[in-house]
Amino acid sequence: MSRFTTMALAGACAVAALVAAAPAQAGYYILRWDNTGVCQVWSEAFTFRPIQWPSRYQVISRSVPTFNDAVTLQVKLRRQGRCTL
Known part of the structure; x- marks a missing residue:
């Protein structure tokens, strides 16, 4: 590979790593569908x-900062009987 291609690939990888490591600004909340009672995680x-x-x-639910927190809350609501799935 040429130097230019190698440098371009390294730069693209660095940018992708920075984007992936940046914290998400949007929160998550739980939706409950009326006809089935299914709860769903939804992103803002x-x-x-x-x-x-x-x-x-x-x-x-109120907005929670991470997807993991939203899934934990969804499981908690399911155990309380507020959600069917």
Whole structure:
């Protein structure tokens, strides 16, 4: 490989590592679908909302900072019987 290609590849890898290591700014919350009772983790980073057809949803949690916290909260709500899945 030429030096230019090697340097470009190294630079791209460095940028990708920095982007992956940067903390996410958006939070996560839990949605509960009315017809099934299924709870779903939803990210505030999405620029759209879920389609409310054929069922509607409710936001049943406050925003949490990480996906892991949201999944932990979802499991807790399932154990309490507030979610079916």
